[in-house]
Every structure is written in structure tokens, then in C-alpha cells.
Amino acid sequence: EKFFLLADDIGKIHRMKITNDTSFSFTSIGFSEDVLRFFNDFPKLDFEEITYDKYTSDLYLSIEGNEENYKDFVGIYKISFINDDPFENAIVKIEKLNIQPESEFYKYTKWNIGYEGLAVDSNYLYLGLEGFVNDKEFADSTIILVVDKNNLKISRKISTKEFGIHTIGGLYADNNFNLWGVDRNNRKLFMLGLSKDLEITDTTSWKLKPTIPGYPEIDYVGSIESITFDNDGNIYLVDDPWRKFFIPPDDVIVKLDSQTISNFTHYIPVIFRYKLK
Numbered sequence: 001e002k003f004f005l006l007a008d009d010i011g012k013i014h015r016m017k018i019t020n021d022t023s024f025s026f027t028s029i030g031f032s033e034d035v036l037r038f039f040n041d042f043p044k045l046d047f048e049e050i051t052y053d054k055y056t057s058d059l060y061l062s063i064e065g066n067e068e069n070y071k072d073f074v075g076i077y078k079i080s081f082i083n084d085d086p087f088e089n090a091i092v093k094i095e096k097l098n099i100q101p102e103s104e105f106y107k108y109t110k111w112n113i114g115y116e117g118l119a120v121d122s123n124y125l126y127l128g129l130e131g132f133v134n135d136k137e138f139a140d141s142t143i144i145l146v147v148d149k150n151n152l153k154i155s156r157k158i159s160t161k162e163f164g165i166h167t168i169g170g171l172y173a174d175n176n177f178n179l180w181g182v183d184r185n186n187r188k189l190f191m192l193g194l195s196k197d198l199e200i201t202d203t204t205s206w207k208l209k210p211t212i213p214g215y216p217e218i219d220y221v222g223s224i225e226s227i228t229f230d231n232d233g234n235i236y237l238v239d240d241p242w243r244k245f246f247i248p249p250d251d252v253i254v255k256l257d258s259q260t261i262s263n264f265t266h267y268i269p270v271i272f273r274y275k276l277k
Helices: 033-038 102-106 258-265
Strands: 002-008 012-020 023-028 046-052 059-064 075-081 090-096 115-120 124-129 143-148 154-159 170-175 178-183 188-194 200-207 215-219 224-229 234-239 270-275
Touching (some): 002 046, 002 059, 012 046, 033 090, 046 115, 059 115, 102 154, 115 178, 178 224
Antiparallel strands (some): 075 090, 188 200
16 A cells, blocks of 8 residues: 645645555545634645655645735645554644745745745755746746755755756655656656756656556656656656646547546546666
């Protein structure tokens, strides 16, 4: 059995148990009254990424900001389950991290643009900005902020321009100074190796060609938005059911069975599992 925590951008958190490819279950996680009061003024609970720190057992949640005062809400939050046990069914504490300098942390955030990538190793948090946006168009690069876990100060700002990474939909650190991520707009999986001085010393990328479940001949994906690993080295990517892009076009829909069509039209996410060789 494998267990994962999932953050939904409509304000939900779930725990997923996978027994095998066709046997899985979801448990919805509740919020205590204190947490609900904390969220009371949020115009939208726009959860983007949830990350477990295997070194400290801390849990972090990235939330995007919405409406004119979006900077009041965008940020990285530390959350706690009952008894600090992620197998409990309620979150009872939440606090916003005061990452410094604030001017750098908030500089490129916008309404509905925040840190969709959130990874952690033994020393640092890695925050991947979704992307730079001008006139609703994404630019050809973005940034990764490296934040010291102990003092919450930004240690380094990494531009992704020279690596051809346009957007960041998710980040994961499998080891210290080793960062994996997904470039949603380029449909690309990437790996960045860092030195102890936080310089990029190695980079590799792979073009993603996900298919529709049950239809390996159909190359289609809407919007890859998250990445994680399990303890066996499998990589999991999640296709976010964004209404604008999730349902395949008519020329693809006509090739699908009724159940698969229903899955798309009801916006059921697709999870892809990969094994690098």
C-alpha cells in the first residue's frame, strides 16, 4: 500500500491509498474550527501543492492569492494534523510562513499566480513560481526561490531561462540538492542538480507524452500540475482537470468509451505513473 496527500484548488485536501493500479481509495480531510476561522476571509481556498517533510515530519501547503488583495493570501503555510499524525482525518493548526525578504517573495506573484512548485530537503524549501505572466500570456522562463528552513530567508533565486523551463506546475526533492519538476506549458519533466552553494551543476529533461487511460495510442494531456515519488522510485504526475483544457476535443472524444468520456466530463483527475530507466 502507498499513501499520498492531495491538495485540491477548490479548498479540499484528501489522502489517497493505492493498493494496486485498479484499487485505490480517498479519505477527505476535515478542518478544525480554528482552521476554518483562519480561512474565513480567503476569497478562494486555492490550494496548489502539499508537501511532506520526511526529515522533520512537517507539512507545508502552498496557496495562491485571489482578488485585488491577493498578497494577503498567497504564501506557504505550515499545517498540522491531530497529534501531528498525517493518518488522522483533520487539520487542526495552520500558520503562514514569514519568508524574507517579503519584497522578493511577493515580487512576481499575481492574482491566481503563486508557487505551484513546493519541495523540501533537509536544509531548504524550494518554491517554484508558476510563471511570469504578461497580458495573460506566460513568458519563456520562471524562478525558483531557495529558502533556508531554519530562518526562512531566501538563500538564492534561480532563473530557469537557460534551462528552457517556461512554467513550474510542481516540484519534488528526492534527495538533498536534487530537484525534480514539471514544466506544464512545455509538457516536460526536468531534473536540476545543485551544488552546496546552490549553483545548478546538472540538468536533464524528458518530453512527456502521456496518453488517455486505456488508449495508449492517443497522445493527450490537459495540464500536468504536480509531481511526487514513492519509495520504489516511481514518479507520479497529476493532470489537473482545468475546465478550459481538460476535456479532449471532439475528434478524440469520438474514439473513447462511455465511461472514459464520463470521467472527463465529470472532471476526474488522471494520475500518471512513470519509472525512469
